[in-house]
Amino acid sequence: MSTWLRNNRLAALAALAFALITASIALIFFYAPVDADGLNQKIFYFHVGIALTAYACFAWGGWKALRVLWKGDENADLESYVAIHQGVIFGALTLVTGSIWARYRWGHWWEWHEDQLVLFLVLFLFYAAYFMLRFSVPAGPRRANLSAVYALFGVALVPVSILAIRLSERFIHPVAFDRYGPNMAGSQFFTFCVSWAAMLTLAATLYNVELAGKRIDVRLRELREALR
Amino acid sequence: MMYLADVGALARKDLRLELRARDTLPAMLLFVLSTLVVFHFVLPGDSSELAAKGLLWVAIVFTALLGLSRAFAAEREQGVIDGLVLAPSDRSAIWVGKALSVLAFLVLAEVVALPAFALFFGGVDGPMVAGIALADVGIAAVGTLLAAMAAASRARELLLPLLFLPLAIPIIVGGVGASVTSDPGRYLGFLGLYDALFAIICWASFEYVVTE
């Protein structure tokens, strides 16, 4: 059993992701109590899990970036890039689900005093620029270094932006804002945890799939070069 | 200390280059003045003074971008950056020297811009100036490193604003907060925090930006 697991890690991960997603959907729609907001509140379970997963992807990308600079490990460059790519995808999903949630909660598709949304908008712009940077530098150790330094800037930017956004509230919206805090009932919390786990596993699966694909690309190009 | 001597030599070199070429600083001055005039036409009649103060920060950031896009222009030509990188001096000294000259140009541009702003829109006070001073440090620090990154890329002028603006958002928040709220100390403290944090990160990572 364990040998099979080792040889088919990716398939096992994908299966686990599928199982968790199914479980979380089931829990969200059939188990978690319907809130005062009604069925529309259910998007919250996806939204926060996706947001936290995006953070996790950026953090993983930052860790790999550190290894690029510290150990000079060029493999880590590809891993950092793929992690950030996943982070941007989940980040975009955060913005979309967040927008849907804002629509149902406040009636419009965007809310500036939703700190999370604004933060993700800033991060999305930042990491989109990461891709612009990568596309405009030819492949090699220089590109790996520049990407890594920029990714680490991103890690530092998160707490600074959170603080900045909070501070900006005071002169932008002198309106008291309320937040959907973690004051959830036990059943809600459990559902949330399962959804979050599902999102993380999904991200891990996609990460590994993309990484494997890109590694094959690199290997193929190397072979082609060697044959020339 | 050798490090400070290196920084001094490099910063002096940048100031001397600008004195000879005389292109960046005049452009920044003209740009910031033109932008302020545009603001007059942009703000609706009943806008508060606060709106104008907010817009000043837009002018500052984009004027800084103009200066930053030229920051490593001289090094790009003739491959000079390789010459500097090969020297036994610490690579981060290149960043410090260049950031100091960027800071100098920015301050000089503001020496002209602030009186003009006071003239057109009124209301320049102590906390605002303090905010501008702290913000300038952050802009110079982060902007110089990003300018070096952009210089190494193919896209250059196109890339720098994209890299810089998300990182400039906290600076703008700090600066605007110091200019318009009744509690500027909090924002000035935040700017100080930003400056310290990012200056350290830039100082430590510049080596990797200019080497392979």
Next chain:
Amino acid sequence: MGVAGRDYSGMVIRARGVEKRYGDKRVLRGVGFDVARDGFLLVTGPNGSGKTTLLRLCAGLAVPTAGELEVTPERGRIGYLAHESLVYRELTALENLDLYGRLYRVAERRERIGMLLERFGLWDARHDRADSYSRGMLQRLALSRALLHDPDLLVLDEPYSGLDEEGASLLDRELEERRPSCAFVIATHDPARIAPLATSKLVLA
């Protein structure tokens, strides 16, 4: 390997199976050579064969993708000449060399700069901006910059390009005089001129 005494009793450069790839493009493959303390390596090959890349590796501007490359002299003891002049166009020759002299911690900076400018026939033009220089003068200035700190290893990428007869003979003299005290890696399109000085030759395909 005494840094202070500059004792390179072993090899100054050792290369084994050096490869350099930029993304997919492989510029150098399986390059190996040694350069002794008093060695003189001549690097030739057609355009695009990777001469410049190899020299950049020796100077320390790039790292190999695979293989081993050991360059003993530290950063401040290597002199590098590139295709570009590596000088600021808006600064004068004197200002350029003064800057590099400071960065390289050159002892008796002013005297050394004066001496080099004179040796390369640039003394009269020392207060002129580099952008007013002819191609040949710029090359001489670049050479002065490379030699300023009296390096133990000289990595020169086509040093004769742009030089007129006078400049070329100045360079000849310079190379001959330094021959005993310095190791050389020189890439050139015209090997005939310096072949007599060379101890080894590397042909890149």
